[in-house]
Amino acid sequence: MSLDTTLTTSVSPRRKFSNIVFRVLLYACLGIALGTLATLLVSVFSDGESRLSWDLFTNFPSSRPERAGFRSAIFGSLWVVGLTSLISMPMGIAAAIYLEEFARRDRWYNRLVELNIQNLAAVPSVVYGILGLAFIARGPLSFGFTVMTAALILTLVVLPTVIIATREALRAVPPSIRQGSLALAATRWQTIWRQVLPQAVPGIATGSILSVSRALGESAPLLLTGALTFITFTPTSTSSQYTVLPITIFNYTSQAKSGFLELAAAGIVVLLAILLLLNSAAIFIRYRFERNR
Amino acid sequence: MAMVAVDHASAPGPVVSLRPTGSARRRAIIERGVKAVLGLAAIGTVVTTIAIIVSLLGPTIEFFGDVSLSEFFTSDVWAPLFQPPQFGVRPIVQGTLMVTAIAILIAVPVGIGTAFYLSEYARPRVRRIVKPTLEVLAGIPTVVFGFFALNWVNPELVQRFWPFGEVGTFSALAAGLVMGIMIVPIVASLSEDAMRAVPDSLRNGAWALGSTKREVCTRVVFPAALSGIVAAIVLAVSRAIGETMIVLIASGSRPTTSLNPGEGMQTMASFIGFAGLGDQPTNSTGYRTIFAVGTLLFVFTFVLNMVSIRIVRRYREVYE
Numbered sequence: 104m105s106l107d108t109t110l111t112t113s114v115s116p117r118r119k120f121s122n123i124v125f126r127v128l129l130y131a132c133l134g135i136a137l138g139t140l141a142t143l144l145v146s147v148f149s150d151g152e153s154r155l156s157w158d159l160f161t162n163f164p165s166s167r168p169e170r171a172g173f174r175s176a177i178f179g180s181l182w183v184v185g186l187t188s189l190i191s192m193p194m195g196i197a198a199a200i201y202l203e204e205f206a207r208r209d210r211w212y213n214r215l216v217e218l219n220i221q222n223l224a225a226v227p228s229v230v231y232g233i234l235g236l237a238f239i240a241r242g243p244l245s246f247g248f249t250v251m252t253a254a255l256i257l258t259l260v261v262l263p264t265v266i267i268a269t270r271e272a273l274r275a276v277p278p279s280i281r282q283g284s285l286a287l288a289a290t291r292w293q294t295i296w297r298q299v300l301p302q303a304v305p306g307i308a309t310g311s312i313l314s315v316s317r318a319l320g321e322s323a324p325l326l327l328t329g330a331l332t333f334i335t336f337t338p339t340s341t342s343s344q345y346t347v348l349p350i351t352i353f354n355y356t357s358q359a360k361s362g363f364l365e366l367a368a369a370g371i372v373v374l375l376a377i378l379l380l381l382n383s384a385a386i387f388i389r390y391r392f393e394r395n396r
Numbered sequence: 397m398a399m400v401a402v403d404h405a406s407a408p409g410p411v412v413s414l415r416p417t418g419s420a421r422r423r424a425i426i427e428r429g430v431k432a433v434l435g436l437a438a439i440g441t442v443v444t445t446i447a448i449i450v451s452l453l454g455p456t457i458e459f460f461g462d463v464s465l466s467e468f469f470t471s472d473v474w475a476p477l478f479q480p481p482q483f484g485v486r487p488i489v490q491g492t493l494m495v496t497a498i499a500i501l502i503a504v505p506v507g508i509g510t511a512f513y514l515s516e517y518a519r520p521r522v523r524r525i526v527k528p529t530l531e532v533l534a535g536i537p538t539v540v541f542g543f544f545a546l547n548w549v550n551p552e553l554v555q556r557f558w559p560f561g562e563v564g565t566f567s568a569l570a571a572g573l574v575m576g577i578m579i580v581p582i583v584a585s586l587s588e589d590a591m592r593a594v595p596d597s598l599r600n601g602a603w604a605l606g607s608t609k610r611e612v613c614t615r616v617v618f619p620a621a622l623s624g625i626v627a628a629i630v631l632a633v634s635r636a637i638g639e640t641m642i643v644l645i646a647s648g649s650r651p652t653t654s655l656n657p658g659e660g661m662q663t664m665a666s667f668i669g670f671a672g673l674g675d676q677p678t679n680s681t682g683y684r685t686i687f688a689v690g691t692l693l694f695v696f697t698f699v700l701n702m703v704s705i706r707i708v709r710r711y712r713e714v715y716e
Contacts, residue, residue: 119612129510129512140577143540147544198438216438225440231640233668237454238447326672327672353539356539371543378537
């Protein structure tokens with residue numbers, strides 16, 4: 104009597120059956136998720152391909168779909184997202200360095216800051232829009248409906264992402280590096296600046312690129328701060344009025360006139376293409392520098 | 397370079413004070429300065445939260461000066477931008493719960509199932525394809541999902557298969573279904589982290605006692621990872637409640653107390669988006685209504701977030 108037969112015959116057909124059903128259900132779940140993604144991409148691409156041309160980059164919005172394009176939106180997005188990165192990256196990286204390297208975990212105020220960042224990450228982005236409307240566009244700062252306002256609002260939206268990603272990157276640097284540097288009489292800041300940060304750069308870069316992707320796709324907070332106006336010019340300074348790509352796509356999607364649907368889909372293709380490029384860059388950086396380690 | 401001050405004069409024998417001098421002193425000042433600057437950046441995040449609360453609170457209090465609390469919470473007509481305005485918040489809260497419920501009904505099974513597959517069944521090669529695909533799903537902007545809901549899901553799925561009444565251009569069902577898919581990556585990746593944290597020794601013990609793979613999943617891994625999974629679900633609910641664009645595009649802007657998801661409904665977040673489209677003059681009732689609803693939304697998500705953190709802290713399985 105071999106051990107094999109005893110083991111295989113002890114599993115009842117009912118248990119074997121539920122095993123198979125479970126597996127099938129799991130495949131179904133996977134199929135739903137991946138299948139929906141595929142359907143989305145195919146349907147958007149097929150809707151938009153008739154309008155994919157360089158006209159999208161040269162035409163401004165218009166009430167006639169054949170003549171409308173995304174020029175103001177694309178340049179507006181470049182301005183807004185560029186300014187957002189300029190503000191959010193130094194601030195986010197600085198905050199992360201403080202929390203990870205300098206803050207004593209047992210102090211209540213440091214724990215408050217950490218809890219706070221977790222909460223900020225969970226706030227719906229519309230609420231940041233309300234904050235922007237009250238304090239940045241109007242209220243004390245009164246920047247109006249301009250590029251600067253949009254950038255400040257988006258900074259708030261992506262700041263938790265930058266902080267969390269940078270902290271992960273700093274944490275991944277082995278403590279032995281820090282200890283060796285300190286043992287050789289370097290100060291804390293010298294250690295961070297010369298040893299820890301250079302090693303953490305790939306992780307920080309990845310986090311930054313992801314935050315840029317996020318900022319590029321955000322639309323809800325900017326709805327409240329003037330991005331939906333009918334703009335037929337590209338921004339010339341940070342106090343220009345503006346629009347961004349996702350909002351213009353929203354605008355065209357909401358238009359009932361036929362012809363705008365294909366245009367909106369084409370805009371989506373452009374947006375997804377840019378995001379794909381950014382994310383590929385992030386993955387490339389991650390891959391490149393992880394190999395060198 | 398002189399690092400320490402040697403004080404000969406005031407006491408017999410060598411006395412060394414460790415106060416830095418010269419370039420070491422400069423360095424110490426830089427160190428303190430750097431720490432202060434970095435700390436300021438960290439404090440900036442606390443300032444942001446305070447700013448959110450303050451910005452919401454002021455106009456909200458003014459709002460409740462004009463509108464009674466009982467009308468806000470008990471009336472069931474929401475028409476704040478009409479004449480005469482009516483401020484019963486229940487329709488949009490109901491709409492929010494309806495769309496969120498549909499989204500969760502999709503996202504939880506699909507997300508947990510995907511997590512099970514990735515953590516217990518998938519070969520490394522499959523993982524390397526599926527995980528980045530989930531990340532792609534997570535990175536798609538919400539406008540795109542809204543477009544998809546309006547132009548594909550509603551005509552091809554909801555209008556065709558919904559048995560309870562006529563379905564127009566907008567439906568809560570289309571928005572809810574697509575929102576569910578949007579939050580699948582949140583549920584899947586957090587649940588998968590929780591499942592992978594379950595030590596293999598537990599699984600091996602179950603194998604050794606003759607369990608099938610499915611029994612290991614449902615009877616060992618799932619209960620052990622439950623706190624992480626519940627936290628993931630709570631986070632997903634919070635995300636769904638705050639989602640604006642998908643609802644605004646695919647579910648329209650008509651508040652209703654109907655329970656039929658084949659109709660379009662307005663949610664709290666989509667109302668804020670909708671009201672923000674029209675330019676509301678500062679301190680008009682419309683302007684203040686945005687803040688009142690915004691406060692309600694913020695409170696909902698804040699409470700959910702705290703609950704999620706609590707659950708993880710209190711019920712996390714400690715292995716060994």
